[in-house]
Amino acid sequence: MRVEPIAFRYLFALTLFASALPFALQAQTQSDRPQARSDRAVTVAAKTLFGAAEIGSKHAAESFGGYAKGCLAGGAALPETGPTWQAMRLSRNRNWGQPITIDYLQDLSSKVSQNTSWSGLYIGDISQPRGGPMLSGHASHQIGLDADIWLRPKTDRILTRPEREEISSISMRRASGAYTNDRWTKDHETVLKLAASDPRVARIFIFPGAKVAMCKSARGDRSWLRKIRPWYGHHYHFHVRLRCPEGQENCIAQAPPPLGDGCKEAVGLVNRILTPPHRTRMLSRANLSRRSPWPNCPNNAARFYQTSEGPLYGNHLQYILWARIRARQN
Numbered sequence: 376m377r378v379e380p381i382a383f384r385y386l387f388a389l390t391l392f393a394s395a396l397p398f399a400l401q402a403q404t405q406s407d408r409p410q411a412r413s414d415r416a417v418t419v420a421a422k423t424l425f426g427a428a429e430i431g432s433k434h435a436a437e438s439f440g441g442y443a444k445g446c447l448a449g450g451a452a453l454p455e456t457g458p459t460w461q462a463m464r465l466s467r468n469r470n471w472g473q474p475i476t477i478d479y480l481q482d483l484s485s486k487v488s489q490n491t492s493w494s495g496l497y498i499g500d501i502s503q504p505r506g507g508p509m510l511s512g513h514a515s516h517q518i519g520l521d522a523d524i525w526l527r528p529k530t531d532r533i534l535t536r537p538e539r540e541e542i543s544s545i546s547m548r549r550a551s552g553a554y555t556n557d558r559w560t561k562d563h564e565t566v567l568k569l570a571a572s573d574p575r576v577a578r579i580f581i582f583p584g585a586k587v588a589m590c591k592s593a594r595g596d597r598s599w600l601r602k603i604r605p606w607y608g609h610h611y612h613f614h615v616r617l618r619c620p621e622g623q624e625n626c627i628a629q630a631p632p633p634l635g636d637g638c639k640e641a642v643g644l645v646n647r648i649l650t651p652p653h654r655t656r657m658l659s660r661a662n663l664s665r666r667s668p669w670p671n672c673p674n675n676a677a678r679f680y681q682t683s684e685g686p687l688y689g690n691h692l693q694y695i696l697w698a699r700i701r702a703r704q705n
């Protein structure tokens with residue numbers, strides 16, 4: 376049990392929220408202001424609101440919106456320490472997810488302890504208690520279906536809370552991610568194979584050099600490689616993304632990965648790392664997105680403010696701000 380003064384944290388969150396208010400109101404009254412300013416205000420407001428949640432809501436578990444723009448009802452916490460896992464960076468309070476995600480992580484860590492030299496897994500960020508955007512870090516991890524798993528092999532020792540803040544994972548990459556380094560082992564491949572072979576998984580992100588290494592060494596059934604998607608970063612941890620759970624119609628799924636093992640595509644990416652194209656066309660900010668930065672959560676007050684189970688997001692003041700900002704955005 377943590378003894379953190381909740382009231383203090385709440386007050387802090389409210390202060391942050393209030394500091395976003397002038398931006399929001401200004402944006403509301405002066406519609407000729409650059410859209411960027413109002414977007415920024417909405418982004419800060421959303422991050423602050425969701426970042427202030429201490430615990431999951433008392434609803435049935437449900438994901439709303441997409442992995443990078445949504446929120447989570449009925450979030451469950453991954454216990455900080457289990458027989459085959461330890462949650463890391465506890466101060467972030469991001470060890471929350473859909474119950475299916477928590478089950479998956481526990482199952483996977485158990486399989487890893489049985490099939491590799493690792494004693495299980497160190498689990499990084501999952502989601503905030505009610506999902507949504509975060510003040511620092513990820514664009515995704517917003518609906519309780521994404522989880523970061525460290526590439527540092529777990530040992531038997533139970534780490535203290537301070538250790539879980541200080542200890543870092545280990546990078547597995549060489550040459551900017553074109554290759555794995557000498558820390559990468561066959562056990563890493565086994566962990567990735569176990570992780571990807573679970574039918575609950577939609578895709579897994581890891582740096583291109585790791586995908587190519589596994590493409591070269593995988594024997595037998597190679598179908599799991601399809602779900603391993605090469606992505607920038609992801610050399611200290613890999614990122615597991617689960618499918619939308621059955622029957623959750625408000626959860627926006629991603630198109631499945633293209634057919635095949637994706638190995639040729641990964642080699643292409645590695646080649647781009649080794650020989651970057653002359654000019655990379657930069658996406659101009661204007662092209663990036665004209666959509667509202669507010670997460671895709673229903674704006675239905677009955678459901679999202681005060682339900683019989685209690686408020687899902689924030690308090691009355693926050694709801695009013697939220698509604699005003701939304702009105703401005705729509």
Ligand SMILES: [Zn+2]
Pocket residue numbers: 513516521522523613614
């Ligand atoms: Zn991630």
